Amino acid sequence: MLLSKEPFAKQRAIRAAFVATLAAAAAFLVAGHAFAAGPRPWQLNFGAPATPVMERLDTFWDELLVIIFAIGTLVLVLLIIVMLRFNGRRNPVPSRVTHHSLLEIAWTVVPVLILIIIAIPSFKIMYYMDNIKHPQMIIKVTGHQWYWNYSYPDQGNLSFSSTFVPNSKLKPGQKEYLTVDNPLVVPVGTSIRVLVASADVIHSWFVPSFGVQEYAMPGRVNHAWFEVLRPGTYYGQCNQLCGINHALMPIEIKALSKPAFRRWLIQAKKTFAEGKGQRALRLAAAAGGARPQSGN
Numbered sequence: 228m229l230l231s232k233e234p235f236a237k238q239r240a241i242r243a244a245f246v247a248t249l250a251a252a253a254a255f256l257v258a259g260h261a262f263a264a265g266p267r268p269w270q271l272n273f274g275a276p277a278t279p280v281m282e283r284l285d286t287f288w289d290e291l292l293v294i295i296f297a298i299g300t301l302v303l304v305l306l307i308i309v310m311l312r313f314n315g316r317r318n319p320v321p322s323r324v325t326h327h328s329l330l331e332i333a334w335t336v337v338p339v340l341i342l343i344i345i346a347i348p349s350f351k352i353m354y355y356m357d358n359i360k361h362p363q364m365i366i367k368v369t370g371h372q373w374y375w376n377y378s379y380p381d382q383g384n385l386s387f388s389s390t391f392v393p394n395s396k397l398k399p400g401q402k403e404y405l406t407v408d409n410p411l412v413v414p415v416g417t418s419i420r421v422l423v424a425s426a427d428v429i430h431s432w433f434v435p436s437f438g439v440q441e442y443a444m445p446g447r448v449n450h451a452w453f454e455v456l457r458p459g460t461y462y463g464q465c466n467q468l469c470g471i472n473h474a475l476m477p478i479e480i481k482a483l484s485k486p487a488f489r490r491w492l493i494q495a496k497k498t499f500a501e502g503k504g505q506r507a508l509r510l511a512a513a514a515g516g517a518r519p520q521s522g523n
Contacts, residue, residue: 274436277461277482278453281438283352290348294341356438359452362420366411370423370430370443370465373472377411382492387499391475405462410479412495414488415455423449428470434463434478442467455482 267274276282311317367378371388378386392406413419423432425443433440434453441451455461463478483491 277436277455277457277459278438280356280453281436283355284438287348287352291345294345359418359420362452363417364419365422366419367422368432370425372427372470373476375476375478383496385496385499391477402462405477405479407477407479410481412481412483412488412491413455414485415458415482416485418454419452421451421453423451429467430465430469430476431467432478433466434461434480436461458482458484
């Protein structure tokens with residue numbers, strides 16, 4: 228008696244499809260880690276956290292997803308029960324019950340308890356984000372229309388401007404609308420206090436992978452902090468509508484090891500202390516007529 232080979236062929240095809248799916252998922256995860264320092268095409272959810280603040284925010288977000296999913300599931304189950312048990316066919320004579328004290332207390336108390344459960348870790352994170360007692364470095368960020376100026380007050384008062392690089396001038400591998408001529412450079416494993424101010428209108432210094440969004444207000448200095456956990460290149464943007472070139476205020480941050488940062492610092496002090504007039508003119512053209520100075 229001969230057995231048909233068709234069922235076995237189907238099993239092999241199913242196994243092959245399963246293995247291919249696992250391989251694709253593994254490739255996706257590997258690719259996600261390879262590009263963790265920046266946004267990815269068709270990215271869902273947050274990118275990989277680069278600071279302790281963002282790690283806590285990411286964990287809190289996952290906890291909120293569980294709570295929201297549980298609430299949505301409960302509401303869906305209740306809707307299905309109501310549709311099946313209390314429809315017109317099964318209840319031709321509608322109930323005249325208008326109040327149920329226990330139920331009314333429950334649907335008031337339970338949401339309050341859920342809000343308390345959410346509020347406690349939320350307040351803890353807010354305190355953690357705002358509390359840095361002993362920073363190891365201070366960086367001042369000043370928003371201009373439409374570029375950023377970075378200063379290192381405790382590193383010899385090093386200061387330089389960071390402007391958008393047009394897409395037509397990008398080199399291979401550089402990201403569109405996120406690349407700048409002079410990125411902010413920081414050392415990893417260092418607690419850094421960021422002082423954020425503005426020279427003209429309201430801007431916003433927003434770096435998603437750092438968990439930092441601080442408004443740059445004219446006449447006011449706000450502050451935030453971060454500590455980068457691993458070397459890499461990280462991106463952000465001004466997400467406050469600040470004028471015609473609002474979309475051309477990207478933030479590019481390069482996190483280096485401490486020895487590499489010290490080498491960069493020595494070179495940067497030489498480069499930005501020379502006061503090149505041509506560079507100032509180029510920055511002014513890129514900023515739409517403003518004249519950024521390397522020492523302000």
